[in-house]
């Protein structure tokens with residue numbers, strides 16, 4: 001199907017995109033187009049105006065400094081997966097990006113578009129929540145920062161206002177003894193996450209001092225697993241301790257569970273611990289280095 005007619009504007013700076021958004025209430029911004037274009041073609045949205053932000057130089061690139069990694073919202077999944085800075089500081093994010101879709105999707109899709117779209121089957125939201133990311137949002141009225149944990153509000157719903165642009169994402173740089181990882185049960189056709197588990201673990205003196213475990217794919221928004229985290233802290237993260245902690249994941253999921261013809265709610269809940277265990281084991285193994 002063809003997309004409904006819209007007028008097309010291309011912004012060359014954040015300020016210009018902000019002006020265009022203010023001038024055209026209800027406009028949609030276009031980044032990589034891998035979620036927006038299918039939505040337009042399916043006629044699930046029919047904006048009168050589309051603002052192409054895909055060539056704004058200020059929204060591209062990955063930089064590290066002052067204990068922070070800053071990622072431009074237009075950074076593609078392929079760039080995240082291959083970035084030495086991301087791999088060294090936020091391995092869970094690099095691993096999540098590397099497992100998205102296929103090469104065409106990874107070369108066009110952007111981190112900003114992925115999180116703004118907030119598809120529950122996406123891979124990046126749970127990795128960003130586990131890593132303690134902060135999102136930088138701007139509008140003609142000014143800029144604000146929102147913690148990733150507060151950004152995702154529900155099924156394809158975020159705290160982004162209609163006149164706001166997500167310009168960059170900040171992550172704390174990796175500290176000593178900290179490791180992270182992402183493990184995923186992928187849908188065999190689309191590669192979207194049926195279950196996606198992100199883990200970040202800190203180990204000092206052989207004991208786990210902090211853990212962050214976040215699940216996606218099976219709930220409407222990224223869901224933290226506080227019981228899994230609590231059963232790790234203070235323990236030596238051995239295989240047995242990790243496996244026992246991961247078993248608590250089902251209890252942390254609550255009743256916000258999603259199922260479909262490929263994998264029922266019950267199935268996802270029953271096997272979630274496997275991907276939590278894999279993510280935790282890989283994250284803990286990286287803490288030594």
Ligand SMILES: Cc1cc2nc3c(=O)[nH]c(=O)nc-3n(C[C@H](O)[C@H](O)[C@H](O)COP(=O)(O)OP(=O)(O)OC[C@H]3O[C@@H](n4cnc5c(N)ncnc54)[C@H](O)[C@@H]3O)c2cc1C
Pocket residue numbers: 028029030031032033034035036037073099100101102105108109110111112113114115116117119121122123124160164165166167190191192193
């Ligand atoms: C075949 C296929 C398989 C896929 N498999 C996966 C997968 O396995 N895992 C996964 O995570 N994703 C998957 N995706 C989705 C992919 O990651 C998309 O690229 C991503 O969700 C959207 O990014 P985009 O840059 O293409 O955004 P667009 O499609 O351009 O935009 C998506 C939405 O975000 C808004 N938006 C975009 N950028 C911004 C911004 N900077 N500020 C504010 N709003 C913004 C747009 O207005 C739109 O509403 C798949 C897509 C396809 C087509």
